[in-house]
Amino acid sequence: MAEKQGVILVNLGTPSEATPAGVRAFLQEFLMDPRVVGIPRLLWWPLLNGIVLPLRCKRVAHAYQQIWLEQGSPLLVYSQQQQTALQALSGDSVIVELAMTYGQPSLQDAWLRLKARGVTQVLLLPLYPQYSSTTTACVSDAWQRVMAHEHHIPTYSLIGTHYQSSGYIKALADSIRRTGFSSELDDFLLFSFHGIPEQYADRGDPYPRQCKETAEQVAQELGLSASQWQLSFQSRFGKQKWLQPYTDTLLRQLPGNGKKRLYVVCPAFSVDCLETLEEIAEEGKETYLHAGGEFFRYVPALNADPGYMETLAAFIRQWQCAIQY
Ligand SMILES: C=CC1=C(C)c2cc3[nH]c(cc4nc(cc5[nH]c(cc1n2)c(C)c5CCC(=O)O)C(CCC(=O)O)=C4C)c(C)c3C=C
Numbered sequence: 001m002a003e004k005q006g007v008i009l010v011n012l013g014t015p016s017e018a019t020p021a022g023v024r025a026f027l028q029e030f031l032m033d034p035r036v037v038g039i040p041r042l043l044w045w046p047l048l049n050g051i052v053l054p055l056r057c058k059r060v061a062h063a064y065q066q067i068w069l070e071q072g073s074p075l076l077v078y079s080q081q082q083q084t085a086l087q088a089l090s091g092d093s094v095i096v097e098l099a100m101t102y103g104q105p106s107l108q109d110a111w112l113r114l115k116a117r118g119v120t121q122v123l124l125l126p127l128y129p130q131y132s133s134t135t136t137a138c139v140s141d142a143w144q145r146v147m148a149h150e151h152h153i154p155t156y157s158l159i160g161t162h163y164q165s166s167g168y169i170k171a172l173a174d175s176i177r178r179t180g181f182s183s184e185l186d187d188f189l190l191f192s193f194h195g196i197p198e199q200y201a202d203r204g205d206p207y208p209r210q211c212k213e214t215a216e217q218v219a220q221e222l223g224l225s226a227s228q229w230q231l232s233f234q235s236r237f238g239k240q241k242w243l244q245p246y247t248d249t250l251l252r253q254l255p256g257n258g259k260k261r262l263y264v265v266c267p268a269f270s271v272d273c274l275e276t277l278e279e280i281a282e283e284g285k286e287t288y289l290h291a292g293g294e295f296f297r298y299v300p301a302l303n304a305d306p307g308y309m310e311t312l313a314a315f316i317r318q319w320q321c322a323i324q325y
């Protein structure tokens with residue numbers, strides 16, 4: 001029997017509606033993942049359901065309402081655009097599906113659709129350029145849970161990172177230039193990555209090193225000197241120490257350090273979502289201008305950028321070549 005190939009793009013997940021109930025359902029599943037929050041379940045379950053969710057859901061639902069699109073959550077809509085673009089670039093040789101680690105469309109359903117079409121070889125492509133135990137590893141866990149029900153599992157591979165690919169670095173640099181950033185002016189560039197608890201990095205999560213390499217590569221591609229850019233970590237959650245420096249702290253400090261014109265890019269996000277559109281482009285801008293900044297511009301995520309899509313399509317082609325025997 002001829003082998004048939006399928007790709008599953010996997011992103012984090014997002015509420016199905018911008019309401020407290022929609023946010024609660026999403027966060028309950030996401031924040032109960034022991035890789036995301038490592039507190040023992042017996043302690044964490046009552047804390048999450050008794051304190052964290054009741055306090056958080058209304059506020060976060062309001063934040064989602066600020067960015068919600070006619071077709072739904074930006075994270076889902078832009079991930080679907082990536083799926084469409086990658087299917088078009090890959091032609092009939094492979095079927096491209098989209099799934100979320102938490103919520104819908106589920107990884108289970110994506111696999112069942114591929115299986116129904118006779119797919120026997122699967123490439124999992126997490127939409128996280130940098131590996132983290134809190135994101136990429138969770139895709140692998142979710143896949144293993146789906147496979148646990150199969151009698152005949154397909155051949156499968158997982159692309160762990162794509163931050164080191166020159167196509168991704170170039171696409172990022174191009175998007176920064178396109179947004180108007182100029183190294184000739186007094187423009188300062190902040191690379192704001194989603195944070196993780198510092199303890200996870202101490203235990204061996206390579207994420208901070210990969211973020212640093214990403215920023216260095218893009219700065220080099222743009223020809224920036226060390227005084228023209230900086231790296232920071234955003235979206236802190238809970239009481240633990242997270243990777244530093246914190247984005248919100250820097251946004252308050254930069255104007256006082258003479259950095260009055262700021263561009264912010266968020267390279268850990270393959271697509272725009274709550275953490276970029278609301279936390280950075282809206283809240284971050286307000287924080288920076290309030291602290292004395294004069295000009296602020298958010299560099300949109302790559303989303304379905306043609307250069308980025310071509311980079312991911314090349315990963316798919318390489319995988320197809322590698323498994324032909
Ligand atoms: C302990 C908590 C969290 C860790 C660790 C974490 C890591 C992490 N997350 C992303 C990407 C995204 N996170 C998003 C939202 C989000 N993240 C957390 C918490 C942790 N993330 C929460 C509680 C939320 C929901 C919003 C909120 O309540 O504040 C999203 C956006 C989803 C959307 O619907 O738009 C993304 C994407 C990465 C890359 C990462 C580690 C590297």
Ligand SMILES: [Fe+2]
Nearest residue numbers: 012194235275
């Ligand atoms: Fe997150």
Ligand SMILES: [Fe+2]
Nearest residue numbers: 235274275279
């Ligand atoms: Fe946030």
